[in-house]
Amino acid sequence: MEESSSSSTRSAAQTHKIKEKEPQKGGKKRTKAEEEEEEELFNFKSKSTEEEEEDEDLSDSEDSIFSGLEDSGSDEDDDDEELSDDGDEEGLDDGELKLEQTQQIGIETKKETEETGETEETEGGRTEKAKQEDEYVHDSSDEEDIRNTVGNVPMEWYRDFPHIGYNLDGKKIYKPIRNKDELDDFLDKMDNPDYWRTVPDKQTGSDVVLSDEQVQLVNRLQRGQFGDANFNEYEPQVEFFSRDVMLHPVTNRPADKRSFIPSLIEKEKVSKLVHAIKMGWIKPRRVEDDSRGRYYDLWANEDSSILARHKMHLPAPKIPLPGHQESYNPPTGVPRALWEQQDPCDRKLPFVPRKFSSLRQVPAFSRFIHERFERCLDLYLCPRQRKMRVNVNPEDLIPKLPKPKDLQPFPTTQSLVYRGHSGLVRSISVSPSGQWLASGSDDGSVRFWEVCSSRCLKTVQVGGAVKSVAWNPNPSVCLLAVALDSVVLILSPSLADRQVVLSSERLLSAPQEADANEGAGPVTWSETEGEELNHGIRLKIQHPKAVQQVSWHAKGDYVASVMPDHSSNLQVLIHQLSRRRSQNPFRKNKGLVQCVSFHPVRPYFFVGTQRSVRIYNLVKQEMTKKLQANSKWISQHGDHVICGSYDCRLSWFDLDLSTKPYKMLRHHKKAVRGVAYHRLYPLFASASDDGTVIVCHGTVYNDLLQNPLIVPVKVLRGHEITHDLGVLDVTFHPTQPWVFSSGADATIRLFT
Amino acid sequence: MGGLQKKKYERGSATNYITRNKARKKLQLSLPDFRRLCILKGIYPHEPKHKKKVNKGSTAPRTFYLLKDIRFLLHEPIVGKFREYKVFVRKLKKAYGKTEWSSVERLKENKPAYKLDHIIKERYPSFIDALRDIDDALCMCFLFSTFARTGKCHVQTIQLCRRLTVEWMNYVIASRALKKVQLHTHPTDVDYRVMATFTEFYTTLLGFINFRLYHSLNLLYPPKLDVKAESELKEENDDDYAMNSESYLEKLSALSASLARVVSTAEEDEAELDQFPVDGEDMANMEAREKEQKQEEAQKKLFEGLKFFLNREVPRESLAFLIRCFGGEVSWDKSVCIGSTYEVKDETITHQIVDRPNIDKQYINRYYIQPQWVYDCVNAKIILPVEDYFLGVTLPPHLSPFVEEKDGDYVPPEKLKIMALQRGEKPAHEQEDEEEEEEEDEEEEEEEEEDDNEEEGDDGEEAEEKNLKKMEEQRSQVKVTAGKVKVENPARLEQEEKAEEKRLAIMMMKKKEKYLYDKIMFGKKRKVREANKLAAKRKAHDDAEKSKKKARK
Numbered sequence A: 001m002e003e004s005s006s007s008s009t010r011s012a013a014q015t016h017k018i019k020e021k022e023p024q025k026g027g028k029k030r031t032k033a034e035e036e037e038e039e040e041l042f043n044f045k046s047k048s049t050e051e052e053e054e055d056e057d058l059s060d061s062e063d064s065i066f067s068g069l070e071d072s073g074s075d076e077d078d079d080d081e082e083l084s085d086d087g088d089e090e091g092l093d094d095g096e097l098k099l100e101q102t103q104q105i106g107i108e109t110k111k112e113t114e115e116t117g118e119t120e121e122t123e124g125g126r127t128e129k130a131k132q133e134d135e136y137v138h139d140s141s142d143e144e145d146i147r148n149t150v151g152n153v154p155m156e157w158y159r160d161f162p163h164i165g166y167n168l169d170g171k172k173i174y175k176p177i178r179n180k181d182e183l184d185d186f187l188d189k190m191d192n193p194d195y196w197r198t199v200p201d202k203q204t205g206s207d208v209v210l211s212d213e214q215v216q217l218v219n220r221l222q223r224g225q226f227g228d229a230n231f232n233e234y235e236p237q238v239e240f241f242s243r244d245v246m247l248h249p250v251t252n253r254p255a256d257k258r259s260f261i262p263s264l265i266e267k268e269k270v271s272k273l274v275h276a277i278k279m280g281w282i283k284p285r286r287v288e289d290d291s292r293g294r295y296y297d298l299w300a301n302e303d304s305s306i307l308a309r310h311k312m313h314l315p316a317p318k319i320p321l322p323g324h325q326e327s328y329n330p331p332t333g334v335p336r337a338l339w340e341q342q343d344p345c346d347r348k349l350p351f352v353p354r355k356f357s358s359l360r361q362v363p364a365f366s367r368f369i370h371e372r373f374e375r376c377l378d379l380y381l382c383p384r385q386r387k388m389r390v391n392v393n394p395e396d397l398i399p400k401l402p403k404p405k406d407l408q409p410f411p412t413t414q415s416l417v418y419r420g421h422s423g424l425v426r427s428i429s430v431s432p433s434g435q436w437l438a439s440g441s442d443d444g445s446v447r448f449w450e451v452c453s454s455r456c457l458k459t460v461q462v463g464g465a466v467k468s469v470a471w472n473p474n475p476s477v478c479l480l481a482v483a484l485d486s487v488v489l490i491l492s493p494s495l496a497d498r499q500v501v502l503s504s505e506r507l508l509s510a511p512q513e514a515d516a517n518e519g520a521g522p523v524t525w526s527e528t529e530g531e532e533l534n535h536g537i538r539l540k541i542q543h544p545k546a547v548q549q550v551s552w553h554a555k556g557d558y559v560a561s562v563m564p565d566h567s568s569n570l571q572v573l574i575h576q577l578s579r580r581r582s583q584n585p586f587r588k589n590k591g592l593v594q595c596v597s598f599h600p601v602r603p604y605f606f607v608g609t610q611r612s613v614r615i616y617n618l619v620k621q622e623m624t625k626k627l628q629a630n631s632k633w634i635s636q637h638g639d640h641v642i643c644g645s646y647d648c649r650l651s652w653f654d655l656d657l658s659t660k661p662y663k664m665l666r667h668h669k670k671a672v673r674g675v676a677y678h679r680l681y682p683l684f685a686s687a688s689d690d691g692t693v694i695v696c697h698g699t700v701y702n703d704l705l706q707n708p709l710i711v712p713v714k715v716l717r718g719h720e721i722t723h724d725l726g727v728l729d730v731t732f733h734p735t736q737p738w739v740f741s742s743g744a745d746a747t748i749r750l751f752t
Numbered sequence B: 001m002g003g004l005q006k007k008k009y010e011r012g013s014a015t016n017y018i019t020r021n022k023a024r025k026k027l028q029l030s031l032p033d034f035r036r037l038c039i040l041k042g043i044y045p046h047e048p049k050h051k052k053k054v055n056k057g058s059t060a061p062r063t064f065y066l067l068k069d070i071r072f073l074l075h076e077p078i079v080g081k082f083r084e085y086k087v088f089v090r091k092l093k094k095a096y097g098k099t100e101w102s103s104v105e106r107l108k109e110n111k112p113a114y115k116l117d118h119i120i121k122e123r124y125p126s127f128i129d130a131l132r133d134i135d136d137a138l139c140m141c142f143l144f145s146t147f148a149r150t151g152k153c154h155v156q157t158i159q160l161c162r163r164l165t166v167e168w169m170n171y172v173i174a175s176r177a178l179k180k181v182q183l184h185t186h187p188t189d190v191d192y193r194v195m196a197t198f199t200e201f202y203t204t205l206l207g208f209i210n211f212r213l214y215h216s217l218n219l220l221y222p223p224k225l226d227v228k229a230e231s232e233l234k235e236e237n238d239d240d241y242a243m244n245s246e247s248y249l250e251k252l253s254a255l256s257a258s259l260a261r262v263v264s265t266a267e268e269d270e271a272e273l274d275q276f277p278v279d280g281e282d283m284a285n286m287e288a289r290e291k292e293q294k295q296e297e298a299q300k301k302l303f304e305g306l307k308f309f310l311n312r313e314v315p316r317e318s319l320a321f322l323i324r325c326f327g328g329e330v331s332w333d334k335s336v337c338i339g340s341t342y343e344v345k346d347e348t349i350t351h352q353i354v355d356r357p358n359i360d361k362q363y364i365n366r367y368y369i370q371p372q373w374v375y376d377c378v379n380a381k382i383i384l385p386v387e388d389y390f391l392g393v394t395l396p397p398h399l400s401p402f403v404e405e406k407d408g409d410y411v412p413p414e415k416l417k418i419m420a421l422q423r424g425e426k427p428a429h430e431q432e433d434e435e436e437e438e439e440e441d442e443e444e445e446e447e448e449e450e451d452d453n454e455e456e457g458d459d460g461e462e463a464e465e466k467n468l469k470k471m472e473e474q475r476s477q478v479k480v481t482a483g484k485v486k487v488e489n490p491a492r493l494e495q496e497e498k499a500e501e502k503r504l505a506i507m508m509m510k511k512k513e514k515y516l517y518d519k520i521m522f523g524k525k526r527k528v529r530e531a532n533k534l535a536a537k538r539k540a541h542d543d544a545e546k547s548k549k550k551a552r553k
Helices: A002-026 A030-040 A046-057 A062-090 A094-127 A129-138 A182-191 A212-222 A264-279 A308-312 A336-341 A368-381 A498-509 A513-518 A530-535 B020-027 B031-041 B067-074 B077-097 B101-109 B117-123 B127-132 B134-145 B155-175 B192-216 B227-237 B245-253 B280-300 B316-325 B372-380 B413-422 B430-475 B490-507 B511-552
Strands: A163-166 A172-174 A198-200 A207-209 A414-419 A425-430 A436-441 A445-450 A455-461 A466-471 A480-484 A487-491 A524-527 A537-542 A549-552 A558-562 A572-576 A581-583 A593-598 A604-609 A612-617 A622-628 A633-637 A640-644 A650-654 A663-665 A672-677 A683-688 A692-699 A709-717 A727-732 A739-743 A747-751 B017-019 B064-066 B307-310 B329-332 B351-353 B367-369
Touching: A368 B031, A368 B134, A368 B192, A425 A739, A425 A747, A436 A466, A436 A480, A445 A466, A466 A549, A480 A549, A487 A558, A530 A537, A549 A593, A558 A593, A640 A672, A640 A683, A663 A709, A683 A727, A683 A739, A692 A727, A692 A739, A709 B490, B017 B020, B017 B067, B020 B031, B020 B064, B020 B067, B031 B067, B031 B077, B031 B117, B031 B192, B064 B067, B077 B101, B117 B192, B127 B134, B127 B192, B134 B155, B134 B192, B155 B192, B155 B245, B155 B316, B307 B316, B316 B329, B316 B372, B372 B413
Parallel strands: A425 A466, A425 A727, A633 A672, A672 A727, B307 B329, B307 B351, B351 B367
Antiparallel strands: A163 A172, A198 A207, A414 A747, A425 A436, A436 A445, A445 A455, A466 A480, A480 A487, A487 A537, A524 A537, A549 A558, A558 A572, A572 A581, A593 A604, A604 A612, A612 A622, A633 A640, A640 A650, A650 A663, A672 A683, A683 A692, A692 A709, A727 A739, A739 A747, B017 B064
């Protein structure tokens, strides 16, 4: 609106200017009259006068265009103030006010044409009277110049005066005589057809009748239109400042000085940015890298250089592929109840195979995310280790041994059973001739059997559970040592030819010399009488404690007895039959003695304790070796010792080699109760609580470089397990490859 | 003795390993960054052989990395990127806090990004190596492509995964490389960051692999539909919308159109390789290989000439993928998915795949089958008889193709049947089987009866003997009974001897070997037991079915 209105005023002013120029160019006295202007323009504001000057200087500039408008505006201002004052006092309504205002403007615009002329006229009037008259000639209006010169003061100040102001000559302008009362006014309103266009002039106080043009102008302005009816407000806009580079400048204005001088503020800003870039605080805008996510042939030139890392690389194992069980329609289902009972770690499958009758009933795989996540964890978190998978044929693991057939003879079948005992048979012993077998049992009897016929020739009631029996290994005597409770009995079963019986009688009865210093010893020797003598019991050796085992020396004169006891050093006693003397060979207690044994050929004495086997040299009277094995039963043959123990093991020692067992055999499932070596054949046997006797072949080669060969050749079964006890003792026939075993089932068996 | 005293744990395996915390400190990385680096570079902990030595005498549970691996990580350029990213996040937070939006924008523009190409090249120096690890990559991408787009990971990642998987499937179709399929079911606190890192790596890997694979088949890599197919599709959809990338991907994922080739060759004449028989021994091998090749070729053309139509309730993508892989034509209802090529009404359709008990409108000249038929055919490598897969029929079990039975294992009878079909044997009619079985049953019954008679006879004889004995005992206390002659079976004796020899030899085994031997034997026995159990179960099941049938009759 503003622009359009200004443009309208401009156009109006332009037309007015053109009119204005004619008189200027017509009369060139203007320049002369310039000096007096200041005095003359008392009616106007100083600003308007300046503009007036400019108007004359730059006829083309915009300022000049507005000049006429300005002074009319100043007039308007005056009027406005007047009007507002009027409104306050008289209580006129807005409509009327507007009307008045517009009328005022209308009047002004009407006058405008004359205005400049008038000013010229006044100037002229003051300077040259003749010229003033000339101008009046040209003036078309016949009205008097009654210009009021009161200035910009409220007109009500003159309400009580007869005049309304002063004219240019300083004469009072009198108010027109108004004798109209309200009735007249009303009549006028009724009669006068121009009443509606009659407007009182405040300055002069007279009524003015508006012309048709003026009324039209007022109407247009009321509608908000331009005053000039011919003005087209929708003219096409002329763009002066377009993007096109023009040949000539739009304005002729010279460039500012500041446009030549670099700006200080800008310089500061730029230097700050430069510094920031230098310091790396601001980075240049990244070039959009679209190579990311773009694929190319990565392996175009495959170099086969394998880094060291790739050698160390352990690829993760693959997830196993789904089997039949994972199928949505598996061949067989698994009951869910069973699966739920199992522990999560025991389950073979982490899910229950389910059967769906059709594919559309299969739900989404809810654990998919979880499964993948676990796989991810496995891949980056799980420590990896290279594990060699053993892929062997189990048959290859079995050692290649010589066939037992080639290692004959050895006992293979059970041929005889010796029945007669009523309690478990703890111990058996074969006579050196191989004809007789003695056995001691818990039923308190010692029985003598003929080996070949399995007949019991003799039964001796000894009155106590027999712990151990041992036949004298000397073939020239026929004696048997029996251990029961705390007594060792020497029996003469008289089961040999006369010579032998006699020689044994001689051995028992000959010396009596040691009697004198016997009292001090812990052992008492006594000869039996009466019934016991009739049974063949010849000597009774009373011990202070319970005797566990007896063992003969190879020559048959010495017998050793064992009394296991933690607390005392009196555990082993060696008795000499010919001199009826007993002695304690050890001064110190070195563990609980389990059993003792004499070497069949050499002067060695073996003492088996719970931890070790000590070997004493009887000639030098010193310990030669200590074998590391817990032992219960010792048997030796030449250079080799075997030990059976209650922890199911059988250890085989070579005395020439280390103190550690050369071979440990774990054949038995239960405690080993007895072991035995054959005197002639390379055989040894072990008896165990699991009811078996295992016969092994143990060859030692003369060539030292060849390892000894130990081959189990036969597992002999026959004994029944009673009260968790199986075979209690085992012994070989002195000449034949036969083995005797006694068991808890009160039988003795012969395997040939 | 001169010289310095040797300190413990300064040589040997203790210096070859490094604990995770120490490694982290050496690399100056936070735990999440370290984790990400390990995932991307494929560094994993190693289990030392002697943990206590490596742990400097302590038995505390720790994870150990190889020191060489960690040193190798020191020179990784991505570590620098991680640090940059950390700084970026800090700056961004600061800018947000100060509400300096211009600097926020600038920072976001300069967000550090890294590429994984060099890592892939380094981890997989050759293409074959990369292919070895593709299973995990595929699984992950398929998983991510199913995620909801409003979820915990970026939409771009999901879209990329989807794109890559679709590309992969298209490749498999184009190369006809599918061999086996299985449908399986089994029924969360999950750290999505870990999975996202893996996915980041796998997508890059899969992208490169796809590129290479496409080029090996002379296909354009960002896959393009065949010109013909494309024009058809365009005609259809010209009015609807322009071909933008999203809809293009959908069209690709429809799997119904073939892909554009770099050099368009309609029929590639595969030059038959000349064969050079080398030795007599190799001849047999060659023949076997040739046979295998022929079989493979035949399998590739399994569905050729068949026209399938998928009903709307069947899994479209999976089936379309399969059928196209084996040369069949496939279409579906227009409303199900974009890219259907023909309508239900098409008379040339040979098979319609339906997964509902019955269908209202049936056309005469086509089979209506259940989806399992397609899968089973692929696994059996032959077109199976369709009778077992008609609508409403109880389906035969769907067997896994990945199980390879060795001798002694339990083989489901269905598998035996399929194997017989593969060999070209005509399946005997079931009715005949049943009749035979019944006859056998009768025979067995008869035999049993005979046995009973014999037993009765025996019983009679025994009773007589007892009577006689009693009478004899009554007559005299001492008696001499005739000894029985033991008939010895020499073969059996030998066997027994051998068995005993073996037992004795086993007794002599060393402890270590014995343990191993026992373990192996235990495993073998367990296998046999399981096979027996399965067979028994199967028999019970079959018997129950049979009795049911009889009851119905």
